[in-house]
Amino acid sequence: MTVIKSIILAGGSGTRLWPLSREMYPKQFLKFGNTSLFQETVLRCLDISDISEIFVVTNEAQKFFVIGQIEEIGYSIPPENVLIEPEGKNTLPAIFFGMRIIENKYGRSVVGIFSSDHVLDRAAMQTIASAEYLASDYLVTFGVVPVFPHTGYGYIKPSEACGPGYRVSEFREKPNRETAEKYIQEGCLWNSGMFLFDTELFFDEVKKYAPSVFTCFENGNDINEIYSCVDKISVDYGIMEKSYRVAVVKLEQKWSDLGNFAAIYDEFEKDPVGNVVHECDPLMLNSDGNLVYSSCGKLVSLIDVKDMVIVDTSDALLVCPKSSSQKVKDIVSTLKDRNDERAYIGQTVYRPWGTYTLLEVSPEHKIKNITVLPDHKLSLQLHYHRSEHWVVVKGMACVEVSGQQFFLRPGGVLLSVQVKNTDCPIREKFRLRLLKCS
Template identity: 50%
Template sequence: MKVIILAGGSGTRLWPLSRDRYPKQFIKLQGDQPSLFQETFARSLLIADIDDIYVVTNEKYKFLVMGAVEEMGYDYKESNILSEPEAKNTLPAIYAGVYEVSKKNSDSVVVFPSDHKILKSIDFAEVIRSSEKLTKENIITFGIQPDGPNTGYGYISPGKENLNGFMVEEFKEKPDYDTAVSYIQKGYFWNSGIFMFNSDFFIKEVKTHAEEIHNAFDSSEGIEEAFSKIKEKISIDYGIMEKSENVAVVPVDIGWNDLGSFDAFYDVFEKDENKNIVDSSNIVFDSKNNYIHSESGKLVAAVGVEDLIVVDNRDALLICKKDQSQKVKDVVETLKSKNDLRTAYHVQDYRPWGHYKVLEEEKDSFKIKRIKINQGKKISYQLHHHRSEHWIVVKGMAKVTIEGSESFVSAGESIFIKTGQKHRLENPGKTPLEIIEVQMGEYLEEDDIVRFDQ
């Protein structure tokens, strides 16, 4: 059995926790607990060998995938990570994984989104194994028994019984409240967005119902060329599931939640006696039914409030009523229309070598960062035309190269890089390296960097 993990989504409904550069599937939403992506990878290992797990993601998330798996203690082949050159929705992404699987042999394939919460992974693995016979002539979607009339999910109308599932009569789009109530009364399921099929059968269905995608991969040398030939963005639901006559739904009770909004987030995680989800560092009096989150070192005190979502980051504060959290996506769209970078970046940004956090900045004057470089990692050899940099080592030892000359800088020591000098910072040690970087100059954005290697 093979697994395809989809890890390319941006999770705008969980802004400002989730941003384009660091979306919700990679965030540790509960302190040091695994991220949603790590939970998905661990779930995949219950049904497939590590070499049979493929991750389809955006190129800019590739290092986040590698870092997350490495943190779990696994040695994972980089060739199993398939990078989309641009987002084309779920059908091209899934087909890219299936096309890779088909190079080896025909096999059963399970498709997991990487941003879902599933509380009963072992039970789900058993259902998946018992459903394999149904994939011989059907594409399976797993249906969730609704616990209420949710308007944020698509619905599935089940028809004739087939083995441990039902043939799908119809897919229904996200309904209004009254329609959702009627769907539940008729015995409909929520559409989980988790799929299972035989790889050869799926290729045949794509050739029948989405020939452009089939031909794009069949006539290309790799994923980048194939994606360039696909003209429209298309979901698997619209492209295949709603058109095929060979679709089955298998009902599952797995503690599923897609965490598509803060309301969904609130439903999943542990609450105190007043039904608040609140960080231990924050203070709450006479308040109930709230989700309150702040970044480390930031205190939030709440008094006499109910049914609120409060997310306080250093660069953005979100306050909304719990039943309005679906509209957070509208906030993100408004910010994007203004080219506001806070939709893409946290003050802490993650890179292949580690991460940095902006501590202070003044436009066209200075910027102060705290930079962490993981053991054995290095920043590209580069120069800046419009700024100088002063590095102060606070932990570990840095190996610094300036214009080809190497030196070592220990904790408590510093070094200065002039404007226009080629330089590199690397961590030769076995523990993380941390420095404070002070940038001085008139132009402090990424466009000022000239890289000589990667």
């Protein structure tokens, strides 16, 4: 058993990297290479915690992402370690939820708190682990030494030294550029949103400075009841900015919260004229400093374009200056006001059993490409206003219609579009299960 346990906060609304991220597919599960931000977070936590000592706070809709992506990197998290919030109530209730579970299981513990969508040099975990003994006396946070006057981060002003860290003088809100430059001159640090908490001290400080949160968790019988009454409040506002027992430990390693497309641009390798290109091969004339992402196979051509973000997906196109990329969330807000489902899902939708991609839509029909994971199955369905016609092109499937089961497998020429098919009529219960891939 290791000394430090870990909590990964894996909620998210998918607004800041839209249209790549959506509410049902937030940025921590995006893959810009072989692994997602969430998977990288899990791998870092394994440097200080056993897989059985990692707890993930998420929601029901994203539970299958959490379990599936951990399995992709070769680990199996205990199901009881995936903690489901009934609704998002910001970071303090989410952390309290995890801390209470850990204390009930292990007793008094030191717990690292990590966001699931940050980029962090793995060497930083050594610095985090070295602050373990400091957590018995202080609520420990980690401040990143700034490399430029960032206006998208909060700042922490350290004061006198205490062990490997410093007492916190004050937390400061996101500044304008001039103020950010002043903060850096004063020795302020970027607020990373990572913490190291002793369970006993944490509960004491919550009881003192956020008593309504403490009372809801102490008096509630189950998590649904607790979340129906608990306040929506951040851990910074709830306790960190109020407590006198707060210390900050400096991190000199590379860190980013990838909070917008400008941060994505800064993170990735650039061509000789400063363009970042992902998943496409654009044609560019006199164009530099751009972020170009296209996942739909179209040729992207740029002429005299500078310092722009171009993100093209199958159902949405975003074009904006890099300097305005923090405003993307306003587009998502407008889509939600219009009840536009593109705020929530893309054309490819992820489900516990696999994915489906919407290929064609009209008032009379829909065509979907459905991919079912081996040994997974769709939920039992019944439609009153449409029938479904399935074509199996790969793998062997078990189809259940009105309680009867039969099997479909590919046959004939694999390139043939219609290999095997079945009809699911109106008002008949049906579902599909993939037995194996061919």
